[in-house]
Amino acid sequence: MATILQIETATQVCSVALSVDGQTTYLKEIAAQNIHASSLTLFIQDVMQRSGLDFNALDAVAVxxxxxxxxxxxxxxSTAKGLxxxxxxxxxxxxxxxxxxxGFIKQHAGYTGLVCPMxxxxxxEVFTALYSVNLDCVLPVEAKIVDEQSYRHELHQDITFIGDxxxxxxxxxxxNHAHFNSDNFNSAGAMSQLAFDAFQLQRFEDLAYFEPFYLKDFMITQPKKKI
Structure with a gap:
C-alpha cells in the first residue's frame, strides 16, 4: 500500500491531497492570488489531521x-523537499x-478526442502540451504563442482545451472540433494515479538536485520611472 501526500502550486490554485494506492482520500484546495506561502503548510496540516495519520505513515511526497x-x-x-x-x-x-x-480524462469517461491543457x-502565450486519452504525448510541452493557425492540423478531430x-x-x-472546459484541473487530487504509477516504478527524484520545471527563465520587470 502506498500513502502519498500530494502538492500542487503551479497556478493560483493552492491544492493538497492525500492518496492511497492511486485513489484520492482527502483534498483541500482554494484558488486565490498570492496564497501559497501563507496557506500551503496549513493545508498540509489540515489534510493530515483529517486523515488521522502521522506524517511518518507517508510513503512518499509528490509535487x-x-x-x-x-x-x-x-x-x-521547496515545501515538498523539506518534508x-x-x-x-x-x-x-x-x-x-x-x-x-x-484529471480531465478521469472525469470524462468515454471521451475520445485529444486534451490540451493550457x-x-x-x-x-501559454504553457501547453497535447495528449491522447491514454496520456500519450501528441505535442510536447512548450511555451506557445497562440494564433489563428495554432492546432489547425490537429483539429481534424475533437480537442478539449482546459486550464486557466x-x-x-x-x-x-x-x-467545430475545438471545445473548452473551464473546470479546475490544477488539483492535487488529479495527480493521484500518476504519483502512484511513479511510486510503483520507484521513479524518485534526487532531493539534493531536483528543481522545478520552469520552462522559461524568470523575468524581472523593471518598475516604471515616476515622472
Missing part, C-alpha cells in the same frame, strides 16, 4: 513540477500539464 508560476512552483517544491528531508521520504515529481489532462503565461490559459484562447481557436 507538481511545472511548468507554471515561478513563485508557486518554487514554494511547492522529504525531515521525514526521510522519497520525492515524486509529476508533470503539471499531464496531471491536468489526467497554463496562462502572459498575453497570448484555455479560455483566453477560445475566440482565436474557434473551430
Amino acid at each position: 507538481s513540477k511545472g511548468p507554471g508560476s515561478y513563485t508557486g512552483l518554487r514554494i511547492g517544491v 522529504c528531508f525531515a521525514l526521510d521520504k522519497s520525492l515524486i515529481a509529476v508533470d503539471t500539464l499531464k496531471m491536468m489532462a489526467s 497554463i496562462d503565461a502572459r498575453r497570448m 490559459g484555455a479560455m483566453k484562447c477560445a475566440d482565436i481557436l474557434a473551430h
Whole structure:
C-alpha cells in the first residue's frame, strides 16, 4: 500500500491531497492570488489531521513540477523537499500539464478526442502540451504563442482545451472540433494515479538536485520611472 501526500502550486490554485494506492482520500484546495506561502503548510496540516495519520505513515511526497508560476512552483517544491528531508521520504515529481489532462480524462469517461491543457503565461502565450486519452504525448510541452493557425492540423478531430490559459484562447481557436472546459484541473487530487504509477516504478527524484520545471527563465520587470 502506498500513502502519498500530494502538492500542487503551479497556478493560483493552492491544492493538497492525500492518496492511497492511486485513489484520492482527502483534498483541500482554494484558488486565490498570492496564497501559497501563507496557506500551503496549513493545508498540509489540515489534510493530515483529517486523515488521522502521522506524517511518518507517508510513503512518499509528490509535487507538481511545472511548468507554471515561478513563485508557486518554487514554494511547492521547496515545501515538498523539506518534508522529504525531515521525514526521510522519497520525492515524486509529476508533470503539471499531464496531471491536468489526467484529471480531465478521469472525469470524462468515454471521451475520445485529444486534451490540451493550457497554463496562462502572459498575453497570448501559454504553457501547453497535447495528449491522447491514454496520456500519450501528441505535442510536447512548450511555451506557445497562440494564433489563428495554432492546432489547425490537429483539429481534424475533437480537442478539449482546459486550464486557466484555455479560455483566453477560445475566440482565436474557434473551430467545430475545438471545445473548452473551464473546470479546475490544477488539483492535487488529479495527480493521484500518476504519483502512484511513479511510486510503483520507484521513479524518485534526487532531493539534493531536483528543481522545478520552469520552462522559461524568470523575468524581472523593471518598475516604471515616476515622472
